[in-house]
Structure formats: C-alpha cells, structure tokens
Amino acid sequence: MLTTASVPDRDKVTYWNDAVSRTLVPMTVVPRGDGSFDGRITTDRLGYLQVATVEADAKSVSRTPELIAGSSEALVAVSVQVSGTAVFAQDGRRAEVGEGDLVVYDTTRPYSFDYPRRFAAHVFQLPRHALGVSDGEIRRVTGNAIGTRDGFGAMLSPFLTSLASSSAAGYPPAVANRLAGHVVDLFATLITERAQPGGADAAARSHLMPRVLDHINRNLGDPDLSPESIARKHRISVRYLHRLFEGEGITVSRFIRRRRLEECGRELARRGGTAPTVSAVAQRWGFVNPAHFSRAFRAAYGVSPREWHGLRNAQDGPGPSAATPPLRVAPRGVR
Structure with a gap:
C-alpha cells in the first residue's frame, strides 16, 4: 500500500x-x-x-x-x-x-x-x-x-x-x-x-434470457412469481426485464400466465389414475383464485377446465382441437 x-x-x-x-x-x-x-x-x-x-x-x-x-x-x-x-x-x-x-x-x-x-x-x-x-x-x-x-x-x-x-x-x-x-x-x-451490433441488449439477451426463462419454468407453481420477484432474483430492474421480453413479443406477466395455463392444460388432459380436481391443478401451477383460473383458461382454450378435462378423457385418441393448446411461447428457451 x-x-x-x-x-x-x-x-x-x-x-x-x-x-x-x-x-x-x-x-x-x-x-x-x-x-x-x-x-x-x-x-x-x-x-x-x-x-x-x-x-x-x-x-x-x-x-x-x-x-x-x-x-x-x-x-x-x-x-x-x-x-x-x-x-x-x-x-x-x-x-x-x-x-x-x-x-x-x-x-x-x-x-x-x-x-x-x-x-x-x-x-x-x-x-x-x-x-x-x-x-x-x-x-x-x-x-x-x-x-x-x-x-x-x-x-x-x-x-x-x-x-x-x-x-x-x-x-x-x-x-x-x-x-x-x-x-x-x-x-x-x-x-x-x-x-x-446491439451491444448491451444483445449481451443481455444471450446471457440473461435463458436464465430468466429457466427461472420462470422452475417456479411456475409459486403464486408470488412476478416481474418484480424475477428482476430481484437476477439483480436487474423491472423496466429492463420488460425490455428483454419485447423481443419475445409478449409481456412478462402474460408469458407467466401462458406457461401456467399450458401446464394446467397438460395435467388436466392426462388419462388414467385418479383424476385431479380443477382447483388442485390450478393451485399447483400458481393460480390462487379458482374463478380467475377458469376465466383465463376459457379465454385461452375456448372451453372451461372441466370441459377440457372431459373432452380429453372421452376421446380414444387425442383429436386436433384437444391435443394442441394454442399456447406455445418459447417455454424452454428463446426463439
């Protein structure tokens, strides 16, 4: 010194x-x-x-x-x-x-x-x-x-x-x-x-987006998962997090909701064993309010969760309308 x-x-x-x-x-x-x-x-x-x-x-x-x-x-x-x-x-x-x-x-x-x-x-x-x-x-x-x-x-x-x-x-x-x-x-x-080209944004997208998406996928069941908690976990601002998702053409909150609905749809479509209740599936994937979950599910799939479950289990094989939920937004990585 x-x-x-x-x-x-x-x-x-x-x-x-x-x-x-x-x-x-x-x-x-x-x-x-x-x-x-x-x-x-x-x-x-x-x-x-x-x-x-x-x-x-x-x-x-x-x-x-x-x-x-x-x-x-x-x-x-x-x-x-x-x-x-x-x-x-x-x-x-x-x-x-x-x-x-x-x-x-x-x-x-x-x-x-x-x-x-x-x-x-x-x-x-x-x-x-x-x-x-x-x-x-x-x-x-x-x-x-x-x-x-x-x-x-x-x-x-x-x-x-x-x-x-x-x-x-x-x-x-x-x-x-x-x-x-x-x-x-x-x-x-x-x-x-x-x-x-793209400088800091390109660097952030390359390093941060895979980590952010992985964090979301691993914590979908946490009802407290939010843009604020995600930003805090990755030591970035909420505003910057939203900017990262602009390249995905979707907001952070909407992405979380879509991923939760996707997992709910998959679980409700399973055959065999004890059929899970709609409320149990909703809570398992982070939906606290069953009524809100039912409205969001119907808006996304065109049927209620119970109807979706009944349609999938009534079929001998998955039909096109029931097998392909319209919610595929880069669930495991960046497009």
Missing part, C-alpha cells in the same frame, strides 16, 4: 504522481482544489492480472502520447467505480461514470479521467495479448460507461468487487494463474459482446 498520509503537504502531489505511475502506468495527475491532497493505492497480483484499489481526493488524470511512448508494455484495464463519479474519455468519446459503472480502456492510446470529488475505484490491468480480441473490438468499447444494474455487467461486477477485496496471497501460483485466466475470459466476453 502506498499512501500520502505521512508525506509532507508540499511533496504529496509529486509523491502521488510517482506512486500511481509506478503502480499502474505512467500518467499525469493534477489535483483539483488548493487544499492538501490525500490518496492511497493498494495493489495485488493474481498471476498476470494486476488488481489495484485507488482512493483519492478530486483530481484529473491523463495519459498522454509522450507518456505512452515511454511505456514498453501494452495493457488493457477495466476500472470499477466504487464511489464518487468520473468523466472518462478515450478514442474521441466521453462517458459519465457513475457509482458501480465499469469502463474499459487501452493504455496504448491517450485517455483521461476527471474525478470532481473524492472517489474510490478498483482497477484491473492485464496484458493486451492475453485478451484474444481484436483492436477494433476494444476501440468500440472504450470511451463508454458500462452499467452494472443490468445485463452482463450485473453478473460481472460482484465478482470483481469480491476479487479486489480479497488477498491473492492465499492462492498457490497454479490456482492464481487459472483464476486470472477466468477473469480475462470474462473481460474478453464483455468486450466482444459490447462491441457487436
């Missing part, structure tokens, strides 16, 4: 510039304000992945072409804004970085951070060659803030925070290298998916 705590006020800025440049990459730091500057940086290494946590007063940071020319190693960094805010710029783009946001930047090209007040951030640096993604993909991602409330960022952020908060000293070298490889794979996935 390097800190300005015991450094005389007149030397703090010089000390901090040197500490940051030696720990991360050479850069110029200019404090904002005329008061005494305070900063602390802790570093750890996990295989070839460097993990640092920076806490400091308001400042501006810039990496200029002159500083880049004196650096021998090409690195890519991912910064997680723990507290405070920043304005980040690279490759002609500027991004407002809020608490919890991620930014990706390439140390071989100029960039800047402007922190208007005291802040904290986790910084992960790794060799550029380890990522296995193209320069074009990296360029399309830099200069943007990646939110962590939704999508792939929501899954990645807790893991990075936990990794930065734990010491790598307890890992044997082989384990540390393997863990570093997993982190790099996650970063490469983040960059690749953010760089493709």
